[in-house]
Amino acid sequence: MPQRRILSLWFPRLGAERVLRQWRGTIDVPFAVLRESGQMQVISSLSVQAEAAGLRVGQPARDAHAMCEGLLTRLQDPLAEEQFLTALRRWAGKFSPWVNQEAPGGLVIDLTGCAHLFGGEEALVKQVEDDCADLHLSVQAGIADTLGAAWALARYAGQAPNATRSGDAIDQEAYATRSRAVKRRNWERGGAAPKLVTGAANTHRIAAPAATHTALMPLPIAALRLPEPTVTSLARLGLRRIGDLLGQPRAGLARRFGKDLVLRLDQAIGAVSEPVSPAKPPLHFACRLTLPEPIGLESDILAGLDRLLPRLQQQLEAKGHGARRVRLQAFRVDQTRQTIEVGLARPSANPERIKPLLSLKLDQIDAGFGIDLLRIEAHQTEPVYQTQHKGHLDAGRDVAERLARNTSFDDLIGRLGARVGLEAITREHPGDSNIPEKTSVTMAAAWSDPAMDWVKPATPRPLEIWQPELVGAPVNPIPPAAFKWRGRHLHLKQAHGPERIAPEWWLDDPNWRSGVRDYWHVDVETGERLWLFYAHGAGLSAGWFCQGRFA
Structure with missing residues (x-):
């Protein structure tokens, strides 16, 4: 059986370079993508020029504009970034059929038995870098025996640990103390970490087979995919590299920092398996309408829905599904989009049940200078019929029950949910207990049926x-x-x-x-x-x- 090998790809500038690709290189100024964080905007992605200007991810936008006068910014579009990463996942299928996405901005590929088809692992990484260069994307790759080690190498190989000035680190000791530590290796005295393999420009991110421990030891603690508070607490104790953790007692680490620290460490070294499952292609129910002239009135959007919803109904009924959540996207002429979402109390493909819910939220769409494209998508669906085969008598009875069922109450829940949220509408169900506080259970009305088997207690209960x-x-x-x-x-x-x-x-x-x-x-x-x-x-x-x- 071949040695298991995992390739992790990280796109550190995915958000910014996705937008720059659309401009086809016409913009040559520092560029940043911003996201909302509380009451301010912070940087979520940077271009190469912006990073060279000293800006960093997570920096407030006002500070970034003060440091870089010519900075160009755009708001983040998480949905578009996710769709772009999905397209990159399909591209990565040329290297192996086992490809999945990693948040944020990464891919993981199981290369077991596939690297020799491209001339070896170094040649494969070179092919990845060349393809990404043609796509105008920055990429960092890491290959190891485990998913955790590959993830760590792709993002942290060659980086020094975070410098927390606590006074107990080797690189903070007095000169006389450091001068007596001649037997320590250079990188332990604060120098750069050694490359694992010499040769090509990026081979230090490739860990040799069965050399996972050696590859992980010089990397910082953050490479274990740990929360920031845990990394900070470990750094205050002088534990800054993964090698500092490998010799520590597991029971003490778990007792003080939780089981997640030990789990991540075991996953990285291969003591706990972490398989790579290929992403299953989801069922896609969407359709769009391109408009010859921009529109801006609610009546025009409703007329567009009259054309889109029957097409969406055909797609859903062909797969035997009903929509639970429906998203309407209005693309404006200034290359931005407005989005609204509604939820249904019962899965349905009927346009007469979806259109009234969308019309309640049309006032949230700002048409701007006009809308030139409408797109509707059922991004959360459920089966609406049973696959069990039945005779003519049972099938006829089921059809009669479906036709006789009154959906007015479900439509009312959907309308109220469009205003206050479906989770805010609840109903009581009987609980399996005689304890007064446990005789009823609160459930979401949209995901439960009315209770029919209430058993009254022996004596009345107070209001x-x-x-x-x-x-x-x-x-x-x-x-x-x-x-x-x-x-x-x-x-x-x-x-x-x-x-x-x-x-x-x-x-x-x-x-x-x-x-x-x-x-x-x-x-x-x-x-x-x-x-x-x-x-x-x-x-x-x-x-x-x-x-x-x-x-």
Whole structure:
């Protein structure tokens, strides 16, 4: 069986170079792509000229314009970047059929048994660099036995660890101390990390087979795909390179920094497998309408929907699917787009159920100088029929049920969801418990059916239920003639009960450690009807509590 080899490709300037490709080299000034971050805009991608000017990813836009006067910027389009990366994934299929995407801006390829077809791994990397140069893209490649090591080499090979000035690093020691450390290797004293293989210009990113440990040792801790707080905490302890972690006790690392650190380390060295699964081509349901003249009125967009939705219905019905979420994109003449999305309470391909939802959000589209292209896509779908074969009688009954089903309530949920979000519309379902707080379960109305099997409890439940509140009364299971609750002195008029409820012995619920409860319906002289219970607990747990109030 051949040695497993993984190729990781990283496109560090994907967002900026995607836009520059559209301009076909007509712009030769520093360029940056911005993304929204809270109340400000920060840089998400840079061109080569902008990076040479001293700008960096994550820098606020106002600081970048102050440092680089001629900086040209555009807002980030995450959907377009994802689609562009998908196109690059199809291109990478020429090297191996096992290709998948890595966020952000990367591809992972399983090269096992494929590199010799291109003259070896170095020749394959050279082919990748040449193809990307023709596409006007910057790329960094890394090859290793594991996915984690290849990912680390592609992004961090040749880089020095982050310089955290804590005073305990070798490169921060006094000169006299460093002069006595003659047996230390140069890169351990703060110099550049050694190349793993000599030869071609990019071969230091190729780890030889069975040399994963050697390749990972000089790399910084961030190459393990760890969160930034974990990397910072490790650096404060003087652990800046992966080699510093390899000799540490695993139990102590997991106890202090969590299991993710140990998992990432094991994945990188190959102790835990991390397979490369080829991306499955998704079902694609979309259609577009190119307009001869720009439009800007809502009535014109609705007329375009009347042409697009029947075509989308044909695509969905051909695959037996119904749309759950529909996205409408309006492309403007200034090469920008406006997007709206709606969700349906039930999967459907019927234009009469999709169009009213989209019309509710058309006021969010700013036509600008005009819209010259409309595109509609069902990006989240579900099957709308069962694949099980049935006889004529059963099939006829199913058809009759579908035709008789009233979709008005589902359409109402869809309209409300277009305004407030489908997740905000909920319904109650019965819970499998006699505990008052667990007798119902809140579920999203769009992803659940109405409950038909409600079983009423032995005694009515109050309209309002809250956490038990202490009642000032004698510790006696007989309902008190007078008691104090919420700072008021109340007098008993009549009481009905008790209803005894025992805790679930197979669960450790802190609220039910007081043991068995006797619930009473208590009417007081002020006209209120309260839900009191007496807890048969030991010591301080026993006593009277109020948990609800009837209407």
